[in-house]
Amino acid sequence: MPKDHGIGASQKRREDVRFLTGRGRYTDDINLPGQAHACFVRSQVAHGRLNGVDTAAAAAMPGVIRVFTGADFEGVGGLPCGWQVTDRHGQPMQEPGHPVLAQGKVRHVGDPIAVVVAETFEQARDAAEMVDVDITELDPVIDMKAALADGAPKVHDDLSSNLCYDWGFVEDNRAAVDEAIRNAHHVTTLELVNNRLVPNAMEPRVAVGDYNFATDDSTLYTTSQNPHVIRLLMGAFVLGIPEHKLRVVAPDVGGGFGSKIFHYAEEAFCTFAAKQLRRPVKWTCQRSESFITDAHGRDHVTKIELALDKEGHFQAIRTETYANMGAYLSTFAPSVPTWLHGTLMAGNYKTPLIYVNVKAVFTNTVPVDAYRGAGRPEATFQLERVIDKAAREMGIDPVEIRRRNFITEFPYATPVAVEYDTGDYHATLDKLLEIADVAGFDKRRAESAKRGKLRGLGLNCYIEACGIAPSQLVGQLGARAGLYESATVRVNATGGLVVMTGSHSHGQGHETSFAQVVADMIGIDENMVEIVHGDTANTPMGMGTYGSRSLAVGGSAMVRATEKIIAKAKKIAAHLMEASPDDIELKDGRFSVAGTDKSVAWGDVTLAAYVPHNYPLEEIEPGLEETAFYDPSNFTYPAGAYACEVEVDPDTGKVTICSFAAADDFGNIVNPMIVDGQVHGGLGQGIGQALLEGAAYDESGQLLTGSYMDYAMPRAGDLPSFTIDHSCQTPCTHNPLGVKGCGEAGAIGSPPAVVNAVVDALQRAGHSNVTHIDMPLTPSRVWAAMQG
Amino acid sequence: MYAFDFERPTTIADAVKALSAEDAQALSGGQTLIPTLKQRLASPSRLVSLTAIPELKGICVADDGALCIGAATSHADVAAEATAYPALAALAGQIGDPAVRNRGTIGGSLANNDPSACYPAAALGSGATIVTDRRKIAADDYFQGMFETALDEGEIITEVRFPVPEKAAYIKFEQPASRFALVGVFVAKYAGGVRVAVTGASEDGVFRWAEAEAALSSDFSAGAIDGLSVGADGMIGDLHGTPEYRAHLVKVLTARAVAAAG
Numbered sequence A: 001m002p003k004d005h006g007i008g009a010s011q012k013r014r015e016d017v018r019f020l021t022g023r024g025r026y027t028d029d030i031n032l033p034g035q036a037h038a039c040f041v042r043s044q045v046a047h048g049r050l051n052g053v054d055t056a057a058a059a060a061m062p063g064v065i066r067v068f069t070g071a072d073f074e075g076v077g078g079l080p081c082g083w084q085v086t087d088r089h090g091q092p093m094q095e096p097g098h099p100v101l102a103q104g105k106v107r108h109v110g111d112p113i114a115v116v117v118a119e120t121f122e123q124a125r126d127a128a129e130m131v132d133v134d135i136t137e138l139d140p141v142i143d144m145k146a147a148l149a150d151g152a153p154k155v156h157d158d159l160s161s162n163l164c165y166d167w168g169f170v171e172d173n174r175a176a177v178d179e180a181i182r183n184a185h186h187v188t189t190l191e192l193v194n195n196r197l198v199p200n201a202m203e204p205r206v207a208v209g210d211y212n213f214a215t216d217d218s219t220l221y222t223t224s225q226n227p228h229v230i231r232l233l234m235g236a237f238v239l240g241i242p243e244h245k246l247r248v249v250a251p252d253v254g255g256g257f258g259s260k261i262f263h264y265a266e267e268a269f270c271t272f273a274a275k276q277l278r279r280p281v282k283w284t285c286q287r288s289e290s291f292i293t294d295a296h297g298r299d300h301v302t303k304i305e306l307a308l309d310k311e312g313h314f315q316a317i318r319t320e321t322y323a324n325m326g327a328y329l330s331t332f333a334p335s336v337p338t339w340l341h342g343t344l345m346a347g348n349y350k351t352p353l354i355y356v357n358v359k360a361v362f363t364n365t366v367p368v369d370a371y372r373g374a375g376r377p378e379a380t381f382q383l384e385r386v387i388d389k390a391a392r393e394m395g396i397d398p399v400e401i402r403r404r405n406f407i408t409e410f411p412y413a414t415p416v417a418v419e420y421d422t423g424d425y426h427a428t429l430d431k432l433l434e435i436a437d438v439a440g441f442d443k444r445r446a447e448s449a450k451r452g453k454l455r456g457l458g459l460n461c462y463i464e465a466c467g468i469a470p471s472q473l474v475g476q477l478g479a480r481a482g483l484y485e486s487a488t489v490r491v492n493a494t495g496g497l498v499v500m501t502g503s504h505s506h507g508q509g510h511e512t513s514f515a516q517v518v519a520d521m522i523g524i525d526e527n528m529v530e531i532v533h534g535d536t537a538n539t540p541m542g543m544g545t546y547g548s549r550s551l552a553v554g555g556s557a558m559v560r561a562t563e564k565i566i567a568k569a570k571k572i573a574a575h576l577m578e579a580s581p582d583d584i585e586l587k588d589g590r591f592s593v594a595g596t597d598k599s600v601a602w603g604d605v606t607l608a609a610y611v612p613h614n615y616p617l618e619e620i621e622p623g624l625e626e627t628a629f630y631d632p633s634n635f636t637y638p639a640g641a642y643a644c645e646v647e648v649d650p651d652t653g654k655v656t657i658c659s660f661a662a663a664d665d666f667g668n669i670v671n672p673m674i675v676d677g678q679v680h681g682g683l684g685q686g687i688g689q690a691l692l693e694g695a696a697y698d699e700s701g702q703l704l705t706g707s708y709m710d711y712a713m714p715r716a717g718d719l720p721s722f723t724i725d726h727s728c729q730t731p732c733t734h735n736p737l738g739v740k741g742c743g744e745a746g747a748i749g750s751p752p753a754v755v756n757a758v759v760d761a762l763q764r765a766g767h768s769n770v771t772h773i774d775m776p777l778t779p780s781r782v783w784a785a786m787q788g
Numbered sequence B: 001m002y003a004f005d006f007e008r009p010t011t012i013a014d015a016v017k018a019l020s021a022e023d024a025q026a027l028s029g030g031q032t033l034i035p036t037l038k039q040r041l042a043s044p045s046r047l048v049s050l051t052a053i054p055e056l057k058g059i060c061v062a063d064d065g066a067l068c069i070g071a072a073t074s075h076a077d078v079a080a081e082a083t084a085y086p087a088l089a090a091l092a093g094q095i096g097d098p099a100v101r102n103r104g105t106i107g108g109s110l111a112n113n114d115p116s117a118c119y120p121a122a123a124l125g126s127g128a129t130i131v132t133d134r135r136k137i138a139a140d141d142y143f144q145g146m147f148e149t150a151l152d153e154g155e156i157i158t159e160v161r162f163p164v165p166e167k168a169a170y171i172k173f174e175q176p177a178s179r180f181a182l183v184g185v186f187v188a189k190y191a192g193g194v195r196v197a198v199t200g201a202s203e204d205g206v207f208r209w210a211e212a213e214a215a216l217s218s219d220f221s222a223g224a225i226d227g228l229s230v231g232a233d234g235m236i237g238d239l240h241g242t243p244e245y246r247a248h249l250v251k252v253l254t255a256r257a258v259a260a261a262g
């Protein structure tokens, strides 16, 4: 019997009632009295010297309140970077300034130069066209390798080159890895591109700044995944507003996928301008504007080498990656190709020696930062692609070669500095073979062939590090933040609870699943638990939602706080029943004295806490409210195995996904239906990356894929009905819920399955020279590959 | 958008008069023009809506058997009501999404002559006649290159007349992002011969593939074009396909259209 309550129940998402009936309250729904509107003047060239900005004509336009330029921000800090990477030689990365509005130079198409604030948005937009920008165009650098060539134009004149860092991991392994590869029985080499993606959350970014001159309080409403992080970064590093005078609210947010982690110029601008003008200032991103201002994802160019012995055991891995940073360092950009990527290069396998080299490069393109999976999809893609290629070269079955190399004993310390606490990779692979009906593939292939289609099967494993992250560890690795999470549980007198969490929900369903956990712990109905998030004024300092961390870290904080509540409530119950707290049991919302028939209800205890007439006041305080902060002792390691079947049209190169199966181990599951939804969404994005999406710049730095006319998003019709399973569960050993996180898995694990399947289809059809095709696998690319 | 005046005449004569103003522009379904205005890529002083003119709407069969479609008839209406010409109805039913089909019109599509649009292939492939407020233009004379047509300033398409073929089919290979035609081929078999019109492929816009027409006129079977090939010269090359790929698709899709026409 499926459960209908508590942990493990597929409860419908309570937030969907408001989302699906138009009752959500997104940032753009917020309109404050006296609000003015901002329109940004942005660079139309990729690289140029900014000689001057003449705002006189614009300022004279109807409705214009003020025109801001870089000069207004000279006394203001730049946008900070939250992670410092140390390079192979022990030197800190090159870290350029990132002004709120361009100063002296423009560095990518979309770089903000000036802002018009007017009574209406249309007036601001009209006036923005009158801002006269004098730019001397400079040669841009778009291609990463060209950007590193001698004499290449520099994106930042004050840096020595366009190289942000040259990172080696583990640097001490380098010689041994080189040696192992030199002496290996077989080395498989693969060069590939992990394509640049535009995040495309359904809700574009919005910021509304507000200032109360009577109290000197600033408020920012923003589309953010982590309002406290924005408050800290913007308050402390950009505008110099102490946190007690700055409130950041991220209300309903319509998808983030990483792109709403970062602190953006528009947030700082609206907060700043509201104070200057003593009026609320609102900016709503246009869709085409979002293509050139939201941080992009991925964009790695990689060479990977895998050394194997005669039996196909992995001996060593060596990679060299060029990672695009874009024109500036977005908030967490440096960490993505390094600590979120290099540490996952062991995958699910016992490879004794690994060396990862990453060169992060500045180019005249939109900044690149974390996007669903962040670093882990890049690691998984190259590893699972090179394993497939190696299997083919050595004539070993792709399932068998993976099994031969699986890690089977836990905990397992990888050669790339992480320790997997638990897992069972054979189990997920077995489950995958079953749900994907791999045994029936040949029959399906024959049937496809009858219709003139080339069928292929691709599969792969993946592992990810989620539940980020142990603060002390990431501090050593260069993070300028801690990565704990917080929760306050407030029990009301009549027994209902409000949980104020530092996690943020922007589609993940926390309001439902978090309530299930707390209700389950106490044994009450979920409807008695309200989840509050997204406002720094009423939640404890939290680090927000990304890296599949909310339940593993935020949920753990909530469990700890609830445990404190239960412990205190037991003391109250003991007092009411004149028993010892040690003898009190809590079950189904009732406290009873062990071995007796004495009991009191949850509501009796909560009422006593707030009406303490009969109450142990000399021992405990009245009230029932507790806060906990939880700092994880390790990452969590969700893992699984994915399979994809495709049909390729030999005449047009068009790829159709026939089926996709995912067997995931997420540890314990709180709400299976929400987990299904997260996997579906992740698969949609991963398949989108594999088949459709890809941001492209021309040589002059114009974004060729600047709208949905050219940037292909996956649609329902592009995706099959997924077959997914998460019954293989090895609970996380170090958090109280035993959960691992499921938000990114689909996007991490699916691209290699798709590409493996297409290569398989072509190989089986006799295109033996096709060993790789770069994503997205558009019809034209697949067709070109078949032409030899 | 920039500010503009808006008029909604109810007769063709009033519409022509309203369009004589400087920088006036016709507005039909708005599925091309409105996005252009929103991007501020056009700034007409006056928009003249054609959607309140009853004469411009509807589908009928003329005495000579031609299917006549009013210029302001939506793609959705053509898809549902052009039963006399199933290949044309099917083409209309594949344009964009339901919202686009409910608003967008055949006149707007032909006036715009987007090199990747579907209707131009049907009009040219059927040897249709484009009827305007002042003359009749044969499809062969009407299309004059990407976004270029024989229409004069202020001239309004009022109706499009399609001779109904014995057999026809349109095969559209979608550009993955926009879902316009990366290449689309319309094949129609008439008593007097076969017409093959190709959209999406050429830098000169929609064109007829003469060699295929000749081959198919003597043998209307997919195999009849086996020996032919299309050169990559003058084909569009972009992110979504090289000139070689488009040239290749022209042949593949022509064969498929012939097979689909039966």
Ligand SMILES: Cc1cc2nc3c(=O)[nH]c(=O)nc-3n(C[C@H](O)[C@H](O)[C@H](O)COP(=O)(O)OP(=O)(O)OC[C@H]3O[C@@H](n4cnc5c(N)ncnc54)[C@H](O)[C@@H]3O)c2cc1C
Pocket: B025, B026, B027, B028, B029, B030, B031, B032, B033, B034, B050, B071, B072, B094, B095, B096, B097, B100, B103, B104, B105, B106, B107, B108, B109, B111, B112, B114, B116, B117, B118, B119, B155, B156, B157, B158, B178, B179, B180, B181
């Ligand atoms: C999301 C989306 C997907 C689409 N997909 C496709 C597709 O797959 N295939 C395809 O073919 N098209 C597609 N289109 C385009 C669509 O078919 C448009 O409706 C069509 O191109 C223009 O028709 P309209 O009635 O909307 O014209 P409008 O946008 O109103 O006008 C377009 C132009 O034609 C002029 N004009 C309009 N009517 C007349 C007339 N009667 N006489 C003279 N000039 C006139 C206008 O002045 C304007 O210059 C798509 C559009 C969108 C938004």
